[in-house]
Amino acid sequence: MTVDRVPAPRVVMMCGPGGAGETTYAKGLEADGWTRLSFEVEFWNRGVTTLPSAEVVAEVSAELKARLLRLIAAGEDVVLDFGFWFRRQRDEYRALLAPQGIVPVTVYIATSxxxxxxxxxxxxxxxxxxxxxxxxxxxxxxxxxxxxxxxxxxxx
Structure with missing residues (x-):
């Protein structure tokens, strides 16, 4: 008897300065069936069109983390279209995903x-x-x- 293993969900963290092309790359993965999570999309959906307050950023961050965990629990591949400019933020998401046995891939977009x-x-x-x-x-x-x-x- 053979057992078909279901592949573990994959997580990609987009990394690069604003304007480098992270969102374009992430949207390409989204077109291939991945779920794209984005602070900017969340802010827009909430009607935030100016610099958000620290409180709003914290709310959105908590919601995106919870959504990420729900999606990977459901077996979905997820691309985090966040920028990940700071190592501590990348490390925070690695720590969040480690208990689920997921090691995210960081894609850095180098642009002139x-x-x-x-x-x-x-x-x-x-x-x-x-x-x-x-x-x-x-x-x-x-x-x-x-x-x-x-x-x-x-x-x-």
Whole structure:
């Protein structure tokens, strides 16, 4: 008699600075059947459109942790679209998942500074610091001179 083992649910923690592409990657997993948990989505669903208070952040955090535990108990794969900028936050979620026998995978999205700035500010900061227009900057970064742009932006 063979016993089919049900694979343990998987958890991915997205890690990277804002604008690096974590949400895009997480939405790709979501399209493949994973459940995506996101502070931003929770804030939006609660009508929070400005910087949330510490109290609201604590409420949302507790709810997302509880939802994560319910989902993995149900055998669901989950992607945590949180940013995970700080090691203590990653460690906190590892400790939360350890009793369930789950070791989350951390996916770090490495992105150049110029790309992040263009995604998060529409290029405004880069144009001010480099003097380049949006179209010129795009041509420059696609031709491999993003390092030069970063150097120039730091020196001004």
């Amino acid at each position: 500074l110029s790309t992040i700035l263009s995604r998060t500010t529409g290029g405004t900061v880069v144009r001010r610091t480099t003097g380049l227009s949006r179209n010129r900057r795009r041509r420059s970064t696609s031709s491999g001179s993003s390092r030069r742009l970063r150097r120039r932006a730091r020196s001004t």
